[in-house]
Amino acid sequence: MPPALFETMRLDDGEIFLEADHLARLTSSLRYYGFPDRQEEVEWALWKAKSEHPVGLFRLRLVVPRSGSIHWHVEPLGSPWNDQGRLAPKPKAGLEGEVFSVPARVPIDETEDRWWHKRIDRSFYEERLAEGSEEVAVRQIPVPIGGFDVLLWNRAGRPTELTRANLVVERAGRLYTPPLEEGLLPGVFRGYLLAAGTLEEARISWEDLRAADRLYAINSVRGWMPLRIIFL
Structure with missing residues (x-):
């Protein structure tokens, strides 16, 4: 049984690429492993990450433990990953x-x-x-x-x-x-x-x-x- 689950996302000018799909996958995994319902906490963490990084391209990692605080971390993504054609x-x-x-x-x-x-x-x-x-x-x-x-x-x-x-x-x-x-x-x-x-x-x-x-x-x-x- 994993102690925590995570998602890694693309945060670009305050928006998460395919955010709803990431949330759907995370929610499915949380239910599969019997984690408590933490949807509101997850959505709050993502809102914080987006609001604190309104400009620029970042790799966002969200970690949801079975118990304890949800936490997130961002790191910049530069060239060639800033090409939207990707x-x-x-x-x-x-x-x-x-x-x-x-x-x-x-x-x-x-x-x-x-x-x-x-x-x-x-x-x-x-x-x-x-x-x-x-x-x-x-x-x-x-x-x-x-x-x-x-x-x-x-x-x-x-x-x-x-x-x-x-x-x-x-x-x-x-x-x-x-x-x-x-x-x-x-x-x-x-x-x-x-x-x-x-x-x-x-x-x-x-x-x-x-x-x-x-x-x-x-x-x-x-x-x-x-x-x-x-x-x-």
Whole structure:
């Protein structure tokens, strides 16, 4: 049972991108784990964050514990994340901020509920990131600072998501993302793109990744991010 849940959001000139969707996901997770109803406190915290940061682009992290005070923290987001085109229903050409990734060493158990909720206990993700960073360092693979993530995969051997973003595969003009039952977070931007008809759900194989026209990592803070997978 997690001691706290959290949401990470894009706060741009006092407005939260897809705020209602973030609140819906958080409320669903709070109910799933039997947390007390803290909707008014959550809405008050978000109002404070927005009112205190009316100008500028920020990454907002809201933490809701089972008991105790709700707290939030913001940090500035600069270039290239201030490009509004990153949040468009379809990716535009020439996007900056490429993410480099390597596959995780071990699979996830897609039946565990941890993948479907933003729990504060993220040791599994941190371990995979540490292992991936070690692999990159040992092999002396040049990776841009801040542009690294690890690609997770399930017991069936299929890629699922990255530790901080959902996975999108582009092929023949169509965009695919794995279904939730593969073991992944119901990302807010992912949900927005599915509702818009941009994305289609489909199981993804390693062959699909190698044959893709383009790969993307997506989340609601940074939008579309070109993805390059380094197969070790």
